[in-house]
Amino acid sequence: MAERFAVPEAIESVTGNDAETEATILIVDDSATSRRIASEILKNYNVTEAESGEDALIKLEKIEPDLVLMDLVMPGMSGFETCATILRQSKFRDLPVIIVSSKNMEQDIWKGLETGAVDYIIKPYSPLEMVARVRAALRLRRTIINLRQLNELKNSFLGMASHDLRNPVSVIYGYSDFLLKNLDNASIPKDEFLKVIFKSSQFMLELLDDLLDISKIEAGKLILDRQEADFVALLRENVATNTILATNKNISVELKADGDIPPISLDRLKIEQVLNNLISNAIKYTNPGTEVSIRTFMEAGEIITVVRDQGPGIPAEEASKIFEPFEKGSARATANEKSTGLGLAIARKIVEGHGGRIFVESQVGSGSTFGFTLPV
Template identity: 35%
Template structure:
C-alpha cells in the first residue's frame, strides 16, 4: 500500500528533514503519530545518507512496544549506509546509461548529417564538372584565337576568367578526391618513398624555379620500402611540396628528409616561409580551414590540400603533424608503416 508524506511530516518526514534517527518505543503513546497500520506498536527510522545528503529513509517496525534496542539502531544505521550507497550507485549507473544512449543517438544523427553533407558536396561537385569543362574549353579557344581576333583588353579579361575557372576546377577536383579517399580501397604494396619523393620533386621543380626556391632531398641509400598506395602517396608529397614552395620566400630552401623509425618511414617537409601561429596548428588539417584570409588572397589555395594529406596518411595507418614558428617556417611530418609491419 502506497503512502506519501511531506518532508517534516510524521516520523519518516522528520527523519528526512533532520537527518537524525528516530525511535518510537510505543506508537500508541506518541501524540500525533500518523498510523498507516494500527498493528505497528514500535517504529525505528534512520536516514539514508549520501555525502551528508538525505536521499530517503529506512525503517523497521514491530507489533509489540519497546521492541528495539540501541544495538538494533546501530545495525539499522549500518544497513542504511549500505543501502544508500547501493541506491546512489544505481542512480549513477542509470544516469550514465541514459547519457550514453543520448550521446549514441546524437552521434548517429551527426554521422547521418555528415553523410548527407558529403553526399551533397559530392553531387554538387560532380554537377559542376561538366559546365566547368565547357567554360574552360571555350575560354581556351577564344584565347587561342580560334574564334576570331581579340583586342588586348578582351585577352586580359579572358585570362582572368581562365584563372578563376582553373581555381574552381581545382576546388571541385579536391572535393571529389576527398570523397574518393574515404570510399575507395587503397592498393597497398611495398613502395619506395625515396622514388616517390624524387618524382614529386621533379614535378615541382618548374614552380620552385619560378619562385626562386631550392628543393633538397635527404634520404639514406638503404631506406626500406613502405607499405602504401603509390599514387596516393605521390599526392601527399605533391601537396606538401606545393604548400612549402608557395609560402617560401624567394631564395628560400625546401628540405625533404626521409628516415627509418622502428616500424615506419618518417618524412619531413620543411620550408623557410611565413610560419603558422601556435593557436592555429590544431586546425591546420581541417577541411576548408585557412589560417588567415589575407594569406589566402595573397597565396591562393582551396583549404583542402592538407585535409587530403591527412586523409591519405591516416588511411595508410600513419599519422601527420606539424611544427612551426611564425616568421621562421614550418615542418610537416608524416609516417607510413614499413612493408611487413602490418599483420
C-alpha cells in the same frame, strides 16, 4: 548493512565494448533500493544516482550523462515532468531517457513515450533486459549524434564550396562577357583576359576534384590500392616535378634521403597526392630567393618525411586545426596562389589510412615544417 544485489554472470559478457562502457548513466529514483539494484546491474558503466527530479536536474548539469533511467512516481517533480524538462533543453535534445516504473497501464506507457522517452521498462525487470535496453539506447544516441555531425559537415561543405566557387565563376563570367562585347576591339589584351579565365577555371576544377575526394573519404570510402613500392624513388619524382614550379619563383629545392629506407606497401597515387600537397604548399608559401628543404629518414620502424619552408609561419591557434577541411589560415601565398583549403585534410586521411600520422611544427616569422610517417 544493505544486502548486495546478485548480478547474473551473463551480464559480464553483454555489457558492450570499451567505448560503450565509458558511457555515464544517471539513475533517477526516490527508492534507494531501486537505485542500488540498477547501479549494481550497470556497474560496468559510470553510474550517478539522483533521488528526485529536482536532484536530477542539478546533477544533469554537472555530469552531462549519456543516458537517464527515470522513475515515474517521486516526491516533487514526477518522472514525466522531469523527462519533459530535460528534453526541452537544446543541449540535451539527443539525450535518451528510459522510463523505469512499476506503472504498467497502457496510458502510462503511452504518456512516457509521448513525453520523449526512448523506452519504457516495467518493474520488476530482469538484469539482462535492463542491460539490453540500455545498450540499444546508447547505440541509438551514437547513431543520432553521428548523423547530426555528418549533416553539419555536409552543410559546412556546401556553404564553403559555394563561397569558394562564386569568386572564380564571377571572374569567368565578367571577363568573358567583356570579351564578347569587345571582339572587334584590337586594343584589348585578349590573351591576358584568357589567361585569367583559364586560371579561374583551373582553380574551380581543383576545388571540385578536392571536394569529390574529401566527400568519399568522409563517407568512409577511402580505398587504397597498396603495392610494394620504392618510396624514395617516388619522392624524387615528385620533387623533380615541383622543382619546375619552384624555379619559376627563384626558389631552390633540396632533398636529403637516407640510404636505408626499404620498399614499403603503399598506394602510389595517394601518397603522391600527399607529397605533392606538402611540397607544392611549401613552394607556394616560401619567399622567393630562399629554399625548401625535404628530408626522409628511418626512425623507430617508420619512414619519416619532413618538408620545411621559409614562409611566414603559422600561428599556434591555427596550426592546431590546419588539417581540418576548409581551414586555410591567415598566411598568404607569396605569389597570390590560391588554395582550396582541402588539400591538407585529404592528405591527413590518406596518411592515416596507411597507418601513419601527419604533423606540423611552425613559428610565426620562422617558416613551417610539415611531415608525415609511414610504417614499414
